[in-house]
Amino acid sequence: MNQVHRRIKLKNHQNKSQIHTHKSFIINIPKIFKFAIIGESFMQVTASAPGKAILFGEHAVVYGKPAIAVAVNKKAYVTVQKREDERIHVDIKDLKLSGYIDPENNEIEIESRENSKKGILNYVLSAVKMVHGSAQGMEIQINLDIPIGAGLGSSAAVTVATIAAVSKFNNMNLSKDEIAEYAHDVELEVQGAASRIDTTLSTYGGVIYLSKNAEDIVPLEINWNIPLVIGCTQDRGNTGELVESVRLKREGYPEVLNPILNAVEALTNDAVISLQKKDEKKIGELMNINQGLLDAMGVNTTELSRMIYLARKSGAKGSKITGAGGGGSIIAYCPGKIEEVTSNLNTIEKAFNVEISKEGVRIEVND
Numbered sequence: 001m002n003q004v005h006r007r008i009k010l011k012n013h014q015n016k017s018q019i020h021t022h023k024s025f026i027i028n029i030p031k032i033f034k035f036a037i038i039g040e041s042f043m044q045v046t047a048s049a050p051g052k053a054i055l056f057g058e059h060a061v062v063y064g065k066p067a068i069a070v071a072v073n074k075k076a077y078v079t080v081q082k083r084e085d086e087r088i089h090v091d092i093k094d095l096k097l098s099g100y101i102d103p104e105n106n107e108i109e110i111e112s113r114e115n116s117k118k119g120i121l122n123y124v125l126s127a128v129k130m131v132h133g134s135a136q137g138m139e140i141q142i143n144l145d146i147p148i149g150a151g152l153g154s155s156a157a158v159t160v161a162t163i164a165a166v167s168k169f170n171n172m173n174l175s176k177d178e179i180a181e182y183a184h185d186v187e188l189e190v191q192g193a194a195s196r197i198d199t200t201l202s203t204y205g206g207v208i209y210l211s212k213n214a215e216d217i218v219p220l221e222i223n224w225n226i227p228l229v230i231g232c233t234q235d236r237g238n239t240g241e242l243v244e245s246v247r248l249k250r251e252g253y254p255e256v257l258n259p260i261l262n263a264v265e266a267l268t269n270d271a272v273i274s275l276q277k278k279d280e281k282k283i284g285e286l287m288n289i290n291q292g293l294l295d296a297m298g299v300n301t302t303e304l305s306r307m308i309y310l311a312r313k314s315g316a317k318g319s320k321i322t323g324a325g326g327g328g329s330i331i332a333y334c335p336g337k338i339e340e341v342t343s344n345l346n347t348i349e350k351a352f353n354v355e356i357s358k359e360g361v362r363i364e365v366n367d
């Protein structure tokens with residue numbers, strides 16, 4: 001990579017402490033941010049944050065190889081209003097899920113009868129715990145314009161938007177770096193392990209190159225809208241189990257898997273140049289090669305494969321699994337063929353066009 005990229009470096013603060021993420025990525029961040037309480041109060045705050053899709057490098061990134069991922073214009077919206085009592089009520093109409101969360105006692109009390117799955121509420125509770133300043137009651141409304149559990153980073157989008165809206169409602173002015181750090185802490189707390197890809201993209205938006213060993217998250221300046229279609233299967237792979245399955249394969253056949261991981265690194269770096277040159281043929285070819293290597297890692301399924309090949313037959317220049325695989329979604333690169341690929345994929349699964357969301361988290365205040 002010969003371009004100089006603006007790096008998103010985390011600001012150094014006092015009271016440093018070390019956080020280890022699952023990719024032995026050590027950074028110094030403060031455990032206690034000093035908030036400037038500005039004293040104004042808002043009637044209502046709404047924040048939105050985009051989801052993400054991985055274009056190149058999933059699974060290889062776990063072994064320190066680079067990856068390229070994009071924020072997509074499928075968002076989570078979180079609105080916070082005052083409640084007369086001191087309780088915190090959460091309502092996610094798209095999931096027919098509602099309940100009360102208690103950050104002091106780390107508890108969730110489900111209220112909805114149609115859906116009793118805590119799931120996403122674990123992220124909301126953890127996020128509110130991080131930035132819940134005063135003891136005032138809050139009504140939190142979450143709207144999802146993003147499929148949940150489909151590998152598009154809905155958990156990160158909800159987490160980032162919740163942190164942004166609740167902190168602002170409680171008179172805290174967090175920087176994007178701080179929002180991203182808190183959000184990654186939430187994903188680590190809820191999931192036990194998490195790369196920075198999802199929360200970084202939900203916070204900053206755009207296209208990122210996650211460099212070797214995740215040392216730097218580098219914004220890629222792509223000044224054209226990459227025509228992408230997402231196809232979602234009904235089922236969801238388990239990221240932890242799939243990452244473990246690749247680890248076991250690498251343990252069993254290091255002389256086979258290591259060259260595969262090195263090949264993913266090489267094609268990801270080639271893809272940086274092809275994206276910046278808008279070389280449509282190479283972008284597609286590199287995606288298809290990446291897919292072949294994901295097949296070798298064993299993370300493909302029959303349903304994903306059907307979508308991958310139908311997308312190509314429908315005119316996509318490239319198509320591959322996006323994220324952990326084992327279910328979840330595919331991504332297809334479809335210059336001039338978005339409608340054909342979307343409609344054909346919709347004959348077998350759910351598919352939709354996405355655009356790059358240059359904007360990350362966004363806050364609107366209604367007085």
Ligand SMILES: Nc1ncnc2c1ncn2[C@@H]1O[C@H](COP(=O)(O)OP(=O)(O)O)[C@@H](O)[C@H]1O
Nearest residue numbers: 095117118119120148149150151152153154155
């Ligand atoms: N119907 C639902 N109700 C409540 N939580 C859900 C529902 N479907 C999925 N979830 C939860 O939403 C979260 C989705 O996060 P994740 O699995 O990381 O997927 P994504 O790739 O969308 O981020 C998980 O905690 C999952 O348990």
Ligand SMILES: C[C@@](O)(CCOP(=O)(O)O)CC(=O)O
Nearest residue numbers: 058059061151195239323324
């Ligand atoms: C498989 C992996 O490379 C990407 C995770 O994909 P997903 O967003 O959980 O579908 C794991 C990781 O980077 O944390």
Ligand SMILES: [Mg+2]
Nearest residue numbers: 153154155156
């Ligand atoms: Mg997630």
